[in-house]
Each structure stands twice: as structure tokens, then as C-alpha cells.
Amino acid sequence: MSTFPVTLEVRSSVKPLAWAVPAALLLFALPHAIDPYQTILLAYGLVMAIAALGFNLLLGYTGLLSFGHSAYFGLGAYAVAFMVKYLHVQSLELLVLGAVVASLAVSALFGFVCVRYTRIFFSILTLALSQVLWSLAFKFFWVTGGSDGLRVPTPAVLGRLPDPAEDKILFLANAYYYYVLVLFLACVLVMWVIVNSPFGKALQAIRDNETRAEFVGIQIRRYRFVAFLVSGAFTGLAGALWVPLNGLTTPDILYWPFSGEIVFMSVLGGFRTFAGPIVGAVVFNYLKTSAVGFTVYWQALLGAILVFLVLALPAGIVGTFKHLLLWLRKRAFR
């Protein structure tokens, strides 16, 4: 036994602020330094980061790989489109609220079925259920617009409708960007608290060892179900924020390759880290946009880049960065 005095060291919850505060300030300042198009691209990235954060609560923290998160993203987007088209709702706050409630309802239904299974069975079930929603969006064209989708005009933000004379691009790059940014930061904060709460520790315990988790008194299915709900709500919120940016929702965002993109964002950034999915989402968004602008064979180019990145950075961008920092720190103290 050690003769050195040993004291309790509980990890500080404030430490990550050293990274988070400068990053948030940078995100607030960026629209003043980059052009509106780049700002809108960043807004897309932040929206996808909310979806990836939600997704990673299941993959990184609970050990469940969902191949069906397009369902909740698409549901959020379609809920907004339906409310605009059929209920003539213009307030973005109401649209977001409606989308989150709809996502929660469907993730409760899907989650009830899916959390009974793990590993490949869970993944296939989530995939199959998401494809049910995709086929409904595709076939019920008199309600959903079919492959043409549904248009969504610019909504009223904080009770203020955009001036018809106002340039939509400038609106999206200013008022809407900051709206997305505030919600993004709120989502990061909430998710940070969740994964560092006793509940978050329980999810990590389930991920590491389901049998032992049960034998410390954790009710596995109940906790997985709550994680599934939170994950669905985050992804639904992302879908709701995405559709005014895009101006249109189509069944593409309910289709399985879109679920694959969400998986990829998390893996690219590093699903073993909290910030990984955020970074992965923003980087993936830029990569995809650049590839589309570069060649008509953008899928092939993107695939090649992504394969290279996964092989070169198996821990993801943030994971590799953390390893590098650790290595440098060790060298400095040698």
C-alpha cells in the first residue's frame, strides 16, 4: 500500500469551460468575419451538431448504434412543414415545440420496441422503423408532397416576421444563425449536464457492462428508453431548425443514407468524446459541401476522403487531438 497521503479528487465540472467559452465566443463573432454564405454553412453544421449530440448519447454513452436517426430528424422537419402548411403556424418557437413533441412521441413508440434489443438487432430495428416513415412520406404524396416535398417559408423568429423586402440570405446569416447558435449552446449545456449526471454515469455503466449494471440496481430498459427519448428529441429539434434553412423538406432526410451521415459525423469527430460529434458534424458538412461543388462524383470523392480519415484517425478528430495533447504533456514532463 502507498505511504503517500491520498486524497479524494473529484473531477471538476468547470474545467471544460476553458475550451467551451472561447469556442462559443468565436461562434458569436464569426458572422462578422466571414461572408453570409459561409455563415449559413456554419448554421447547417451547428444544426447537424445538435443531431449528432443526440445520436451520440446512444452510441457513445449507452453503446447503442442507431441506424435510424433520420426518422427523428425527418419527423422534426416534417412536423414543422405540416404545421406551416395545415395549421398556418408562423412562430418558430411554436414550430420547434411542436417538432420536439412529435419527435418525442415517435421516439417513445420506436424506443419502446427497440430498447428491448442490443447490438446488431437494435441497429437493424431502428433502420427498419425509420424506413417505415420514409415510405409513408414517399407514398402519401397528397399529404407529404411525395418526392417533391413540402416548402417551408421563413418563419417568425421571436414573434418578428421577416420583412418581405429583406434579403433571405442575410436573414438566415444573421437573425437565424444566432437563433440556431443560442439553441445549439443550450443543447450542448443540457447534454453536458446529462452525460455528467448520475443518469449519464448509469448509461455509461450499461454501455460497459450490462450485467453488472443490472446488479448495481440500474433498470436497464428504463434507462435505455429515457436515453432514446432524449436522443430523439435532440435530433427532432435539429430537423426543425434545419428546414427553415433549407426552405424545403423531402423524403431524402428520412432515407437510410441520411442516418448513415449522422453516424459518420460522430465517428469522424470521435464518438468516445463529448465534443467529437459536434466537430464531426461541422467538418462533415464542410466536406460534403466542398465535394458537391468540386465534382459530380461527389459521393465517391467524399467516400474516399472519409475512408482515409477513419483509417488515419481511428479515434476521430477530437480523440486524436486529445491523444496528441496527452502525448505532448507527457513529453513536457519527462
Next chain:
Amino acid sequence: MNLLQTTQLTKYFGNTHAVDAVDFAIGEGEVLALIGSNGAGKTSLVNLISGLLRADGGRIVFRGIDITALSVHDRIRAGIARSFQLVNLFDQLTLLDNVALSIFSREGMIGRLLSLANRYRAVWEEAFEILRQFGLETRSSLLAGGISQGERKLLDVAVAYALRPKLLFLDEPTSGVGTREKAPIMDVVSAIVRSKHITAVVIEHDMDVVFRYSDRIVAMHQGTILASGTPDEIRHNEAVTTTLIGAPDA
């Protein structure tokens, strides 16, 4: 009155009678060793009582309550905890986290979603104190996947102990560790169990450990109880010596 009593407890795996109408009892404060050759039904019996397996027949009464149909969660609430033959830990969490999870669960705080775990200072202090009792405090901030097998065995028991059980099952607490490590592990575990008056059932193959640390020994063979008695009685029980131990020294 017995703390735990099973009546005609039965478990089949196909045609194999893993546990065959077993009447098993343990009194409060006892440290009982469960011995038997591989396949005798020791672990199956513990799995049935702890809730990992469902019984095909019979009853389990714990502190006067029939727990046969209760879930694992409810049995833990009732006061039953266990460690595992093959160490079951949360390998990507620290030793402190591993123990703290049991405390959060025991205190009914594990479901708290919107408050930081670090705020519950008392939980972390208790977790650290438990690690100190098990001699693991210097390793508290390491990941459970990165410590030695002997330390993992101790941590496995510490995680179960943190639930403050009335009845603790220790499934081969010294298996897979070197001969020299066995006694220190059992010394620590035994001291804690006895000082806290915890009733314990130890499954063990090492007869030195069994005879040294237990008050009573139950020998199992082919799903049934072969004999029950003090270490001295078991040492001289003909059926046990013939079947399990071998002839006592002259």
C-alpha cells in the same frame, strides 16, 4: 430465524438438473462457503437467489418475504448483492465511478438527469472511503480496465459492498489470481464482511481459503446438497472427502 431459506429450489437446463430441489438456508451474520466440483450447481444456486436465473420450481424466502418472482432490481433493494466469478466491472469508468454508481443506486439518486454527479460530494467521499477500506484508494482515478487482476477482484467485491447488502454472494473471489495474492484478498474481504456483520456466501474451490475463512460449509454435488456443517465436520465427512476433498491427513 434464517436470513434466507430456499425450499425445493429447482433449475433445469434441458435434461440436466443444475439445481435439484435444494433446501438451503443461511442464518444472519454467517459466513458460509459453498463448495463442490465444477457443475455441482453452486453458481446456478447463487444465480437463482440473486435473480440472474429464473427458478423452474421451489421458493426463495429472504427476510421473511418470498422473492422468487422478484426482479434483480427488487432483490437488490431487498438487500442481496453479489460479485462475479468472471470479474464484471465498468472498465471504461474509474474505480471511484464504479463504486459511486452503487451508492447513487442505493440512495435512489441514479435516475437524476439534470444535476451533475460531481455535486454529490458525500457520495464521492463514501466511494473513496470504501476504496480505502479495500486498499484501492491510490488507484481511485484509474480506469477499472487498467488495474491488476487481484485489484479487479477486490473492486468487484467493493462495488457489491457499496450497495450495503444484508446478504453478499462472493463467486470465487480469488479465482484467477496468484497463490500469494489469495490470502491478502480474503483477509481484506473477510475483515470488512465481519466488521459490518454482513451475511456472506463464498463460492470457492481453494480448500485452504474455505476452511480458513468460513463459519459453515455447504458441499454440493450434482445439483443437490451433499453435506452441511462446520469446517471441522466437513473435513471429516466421509461423503465429502470421498467426492470432493480427498482423504484427510492422518
